[in-house]
Amino acid sequence: MSLFRTPQVVLFSRDLPRTVSFYEALGFEEVFRTPTEGSPIHVDLVLDGYRIGLASEGSTRDDHGLEPVAHGQRAAVILWTDDAAASYARLQEVGATPVKEPQPWLGRLLIAWVEDPDGHLIQVAEAV
Structure with a gap:
């Protein structure tokens, strides 16, 4: 236990x-x-x-x-998605600050980064 x-x-x-x-x-x-x-x-x-x-x-x-x-980039909330570009746009629509547009990573993921209203990093990840 x-x-x-x-x-x-x-x-x-x-x-x-x-x-x-x-x-x-x-x-x-x-x-x-x-x-x-x-x-x-x-x-x-x-x-x-x-x-x-x-x-x-x-x-x-x-x-x-x-x-x-x-404040600052002390932690990251990871949100998996089926559409990194749409998720990245939606996060900005509701008040996130863009950090990095969707980009390929490891040859099998598409990831993007934003900050929430308090500056915490949010990563959206899409398996490609």
Whole structure:
């Protein structure tokens, strides 16, 4: 029996409602929010069984005594797709910042890179 279960990644956000809206526009669905009313300090979202958490930078600092970094390329969310070009365009339509247009990689993938509203990298990957 494993000591651990149900891994997930939590990304820190300077503007949690904006970042939640961004991921919801990509098809993620909210499954947890605290507090349940008013401005959230943490929201979990799920897409196709993949769960990510978004935590406010202020709450992480104030509630847990940590020093979160809510900017820069510290992590990447990978989204598999059947159409890298269309996915790259859609990400920009909902507020992503383009980083790198779709390009072949390893002779079997087409990948593109954007940043979400907080600067986290998102890679879209298409098997070709």
